[in-house]
Amino acid sequence: TFDVTFSTAGHDVPPTLYGLMFEDINQSGDGGLYAELIQNRAFQTVTPGTSAALTAWAALGSAKISVVKSSSPVSSALPNALSFAVASGTTSTVGFTNSGYFGIPVTAGWTYTGSFYYRTPSPPATKVSGSFTADLRSTGGTVFTSATVPFTTSSTWQQATFTFTASSTQTSVENLFALSVGGSTVSGLTIEFTLISLFPPTFNGRENGFRMDLSETLLDMKPAFFRFPGGNNLEGETAADRWAWENTVGDLVDRPGRVGDWGYINTDGLGLYEYLQWIEDMGMEPIMAVYAGYSLNGASVASSGMQTYITEAINQINFVIGDASTNAQAAIRASMGHADPFTLNYIEIGNEDFFSPTTYADYRWADLYNALHAEFPQLHYIATSATSGNVPTLSPTPTYWDLHIYSNPNFFINGAFNFDILSRNGLQFFQGEYATTTENSGAALTYPFIDGSIAEAAYMAGFDRNSDIVFAASYAPLLNHVSSTQWTPDLITFSPNTVIRSTSYYVQQLYSLYKGDFYLQSTTNTASSPVQWSITRDTSAGQYFLKVINTATSANTVVFTLPFTPSHTTGTGTILTAPSGTQNTPTSPNAAVPSTFSFTAGKTITYNAPGLSLSVLVVTE
Numbered sequence: 059t060f061d062v063t064f065s066t067a068g069h070d071v072p073p074t075l076y077g078l079m080f081e082d083i084n085q086s087g088d089g090g091l092y093a094e095l096i097q098n099r100a101f102q103t104v105t106p107g108t109s110a111a112l113t114a115w116a117a118l119g120s121a122k123i124s125v126v127k128s129s130s131p132v133s134s135a136l137p138n139a140l141s142f143a144v145a146s147g148t149t150s151t152v153g154f155t156n157s158g159y160f161g162i163p164v165t166a167g168w169t170y171t172g173s174f175y176y177r178t179p180s181p182p183a184t185k186v187s188g189s190f191t192a193d194l195r196s197t198g199g200t201v202f203t204s205a206t207v208p209f210t211t212s213s214t215w216q217q218a219t220f221t222f223t224a225s226s227t228q229t230s231v232e233n234l235f236a237l238s239v240g241g242s243t244v245s246g247l248t249i250e251f252t253l254i255s256l257f258p259p260t261f262n263g264r265e266n267g268f269r270m271d272l273s274e275t276l277l278d279m280k281p282a283f284f285r286f287p288g289g290n291n292l293e294g295e296t297a298a299d300r301w302a303w304e305n306t307v308g309d310l311v312d313r314p315g316r317v318g319d320w321g322y323i324n325t326d327g328l329g330l331y332e333y334l335q336w337i338e339d340m341g342m343e344p345i346m347a348v349y350a351g352y353s354l355n356g357a358s359v360a361s362s363g364m365q366t367y368i369t370e371a372i373n374q375i376n377f378v379i380g381d382a383s384t385n386a387q388a389a390i391r392a393s394m395g396h397a398d399p400f401t402l403n404y405i406e407i408g409n410e411d412f413f414s415p416t417t418y419a420d421y422r423w424a425d426l427y428n429a430l431h432a433e434f435p436q437l438h439y440i441a442t443s444a445t446s447g448n449v450p451t452l453s454p455t456p457t458y459w460d461l462h463i464y465s466n467p468n469f470f471i472n473g474a475f476n477f478d479i480l481s482r483n484g485l486q487f488f489q490g491e492y493a494t495t496t497e498n499s500g501a502a503l504t505y506p507f508i509d510g511s512i513a514e515a516a517y518m519a520g521f522d523r524n525s526d527i528v529f530a531a532s533y534a535p536l537l538n539h540v541s542s543t544q545w546t547p548d549l550i551t552f553s554p555n556t557v558i559r560s561t562s563y564y565v566q567q568l569y570s571l572y573k574g575d576f577y578l579q580s581t582t583n584t585a586s587s588p589v590q591w592s593i594t595r596d597t598s599a600g601q602y603f604l605k606v607i608n609t610a611t612s613a614n615t616v617v618f619t620l621p622f623t624p625s626h627t628t629g630t631g632t633i634l635t636a637p638s639g640t641q642n643t644p645t646s647p648n649a650a651v652p653s654t655f656s657f658t659a660g661k662t663i664t665y666n667a668p669g670l671s672l673s674v675l676v677v678t679e
């Protein structure tokens with residue numbers, strides 16, 4: 059039995075304590091949160107004439123399709139186009155299809171919004187008018203919904219738009235978007251297409267917005283912050299490939315896209331504005347990274363070359379918080395629909411610069427910090443060259459540090475007091491990435507498992523307890539598409555029409571929902587204990603959140619002695635527990651889900667915590 063008495067002494071819990079780390083990894087942006095359903099919609103960064111250039115596209119009927127460098131591109135950002143050639147004398151239906159990001163969801167009641175640019179490089183002497191049919195169909199050819207899209211041949215680019223509404227819900231995502239036309243209408247013609255787009259309804263109805271079910275899944279965690287755009291995906295293989303904010307704003311037709319750092323093309327349709335608008339809609343605040351001159355090929359920008367990136371970072375921040383009436387970058391933000399500045403308090407300078415500590419310490423940190431702090435003294439700047447609380451020497455001395463740790467359950471159980479032992483010297487820590495990535499045996503994990511998730515919960519009791527120096531923490535990576543994954547495990551696994559909440563998702567959710575605003579000191583404990591606890595309070599609600607983590611496989615009893623006698627003698631608790639090895643997977647998505655229970659609340663509360671469990675007992679004064 060563990061006897062826990064707690065006092066009314068303690069410290070505030072920062073409102074930023076639990077949030078989300080994001081980068082476009084595992085198709086978590088394109089094909090995930092970003093709601094665009096068409097993969098390879100604008101043939102960005104592909105090599106014309108190659109089969110890879112046609113990824114996700116296929117011809118319908120006898121038409122010939124290929125990706126060409128248009129002789130008159132729709133924009134300088136999008137030089138490529140789909141060339142659709144119909145032989146003379148064709149009479150049968152012709153067209154082309156797109157298979158989406160490994161499938162396309164068909165959901166009853168959804169009105170889909172589509173558009174495409176098209177032109178006829180060599181229009182016939184007499185204009186030809188006709189109409190395309192845009193539809194959603196099964197790979198077997200069953201059409202679920204369609205729209206007629208009139209067109210007239212023209213050598214200049216036109217943009218067509220359409221909508222259609224699905225009347226059925228298909229459990230299979232083996233569906234295609236198709237554009238087709240009667241062969242006789244277009245026989246002998248070659249028509250170019252690009253930026254062929256299809257959106258489902260989006261979160262908060264935002265144009266060019268985010269996928270609803272994934273947004274709702276994240277909203278259910280009430281996350282306080284969103285770290286973006288990376289992570290490795292900020293850095294580029296080279297400086298030229300980095301995530302550069304300016305290429306991600308403005309009209310979609312002006313966004314070139316880039317080769318992301320996880321093996322697939324980033325359309326950058328999910329760009330800086332879309333991130334910020336969604337973060338605001340979700341009630342979060344950004345922790346925004348700026349490129350700091352180090353890329354994944356191991357090269358650092360020379361000191362003499364830093365000004366370009368300093369200017370870029372200043373402009374990136376001005377896009378977010380500048381005055382639209384006086385600043386050019388802020389004026390772009392206003393023109394996109396957000397005249398007022400977005401909320402911004404934290405800037406991360408680089409990512410994992412412990413891989414390039416010398417250049418970071420010699421000049422990259424100072425160059426960026428000094429310039430940004432001078433321009434925006436109100437912002438907090440986070441350094442990234444530490445992996446633990448024993449931080450390296452940097453000048454100027456950083457206050458904020460982003461720490462990353464990926465390990466096994468034993469690390470998180472034995473490390474539960476890693477922050478207790480740090481001196482309070484003014485440093486503030488962001489545990490920006492952490493996860494149990496292997497079993498204690500070293501075996502890799504494809505999905506989180508209950509043993510690792512409860513170990514993470516033990517470590518997180520340390521975040522609550524030390525939230526006087528831990529201001530933010532986020533599990534990583536956040537999301538993975540079942541059909542395109544480069545890193546496991548991940549917090550949330552998704553397909554085009556399903557979302558699986560892992561056991562670690564529920565741990566993150568419970569800590570975030572029951573964060574409270576004040577931590578109450580209690581009986582000290584040790585890392586070797588199988589039971590960890592944390593007591594926080596929601597002061598305005600007069601509620602106390604007694605978290606109990608039992609990392610043993612057998613039950614353990616905790617007896618709490620409160621510093622008061624609650625007037626409400628019945629309390630409600632929530633528990634996540636499961637047999638060792640349990641995982642939520644696509645075949646067993648709900649193997650372990652939280653459940654609620656009632657308990658008797660008094661000056662003392664005896665709680666029998668099952669093996670491998672995280673429980674939150676809510677006591678009302």
Ligand SMILES: [NH3+][C@H]1C[C@H](O)[C@@H](O)[C@@H]1CO
Nearest residue numbers: 289290291409410534535
């Ligand atoms: N390598 C990990 C650390 C880096 O910051 C992330 O991009 C990766 C997982 O999210």
